[in-house]
Amino acid sequence: MNPTTDNDPPTGPGTPSDLPGPVAFQLVLLRRMADHQPGLVEDALRELGVSRAEMREANRRWQARMHAPRAQSVQPYRALLGTPETVTTRRLGDLTCQALTWHVPLWPDLRFEVLTAPRGNVWNAWLVRAPGAAAPALRTTADLAPWSCTVDEVARAFAPARPMEGSAPTRWCLACTAPDPDGEPHDIIAEFTWGLFQRRVDRASEPRAN
Numbered sequence: 001m002n003p004t005t006d007n008d009p010p011t012g013p014g015t016p017s018d019l020p021g022p023v024a025f026q027l028v029l030l031r032r033m034a035d036h037q038p039g040l041v042e043d044a045l046r047e048l049g050v051s052r053a054e055m056r057e058a059n060r061r062w063q064a065r066m067h068a069p070r071a072q073s074v075q076p077y078r079a080l081l082g083t084p085e086t087v088t089t090r091r092l093g094d095l096t097c098q099a100l101t102w103h104v105p106l107w108p109d110l111r112f113e114v115l116t117a118p119r120g121n122v123w124n125a126w127l128v129r130a131p132g133a134a135a136p137a138l139r140t141t142a143d144l145a146p147w148s149c150t151v152d153e154v155a156r157a158f159a160p161a162r163p164m165e166g167s168a169p170t171r172w173c174l175a176c177t178a179p180d181p182d183g184e185p186h187d188i189i190a191e192f193t194w195g196l197f198q199r200r201v202d203r204a205s206e207p208r209a210n
Helices: 021-033 038-048 052-066 075-081 151-157
Strands: 086-092 095-103 110-116 122-129 162-165 171-179 185-193 196-202
Touching: 021 038, 021 052, 021 075, 021 185, 038 052, 052 075, 075 095, 075 110, 086 110, 122 151, 151 171, 151 185
Parallel strands: none
Antiparallel strands: 086 095, 095 110, 110 122, 162 171, 171 185, 185 196
16 A cells, blocks of 8 residues: 555545544544543543534444445545555564554554555554553553553563453453552453553452462
8 A cells, every 4th residue: 555645634524523534533532432431531522622522423424434335444544544654564474464553642652553454454453552652661450550551562561461352343351460569460351442451350360270
């Protein structure tokens, strides 16, 4: 794919209340995060200068896009986000894919990444740490603050982590064991929306081998 052929993000009637495309896309991300972190979402809406009604409308239009032709391609993301910041080829085992990333103003240390198959279908779409940005130090459960870390960062910090199916296509879960500040291990489920950590759920401890 050649990012130089893209147009700038739209700002006309194709976006809710004529919002710039990147703002509308951030509202799509926030709509799902509101289920777990409504307070943080309210703060983000104030920062963007938009209302909850505009967030709902942005999400409604996004869902319509995702049911339109070519919805499984990167086109819906390009339509709102415009030209990718980077387009790189990546090897995943025996498979080759393209990774496209965009700047997301609400999270300046993150990038929104879309992985596409050779025929253009989207394999994955989520927030990742920006190149060169410092990742948080994740040592205990106290370090797992909402919106502070990504799926990969939690998986590395508390390995081995077991992926679990989320409650929606934009949600991921990791089952892992993490110590509390006193060093006591806890079996937890870390829940993510669009790749960004939302909350942890303590699960019943399983018998441990002596």
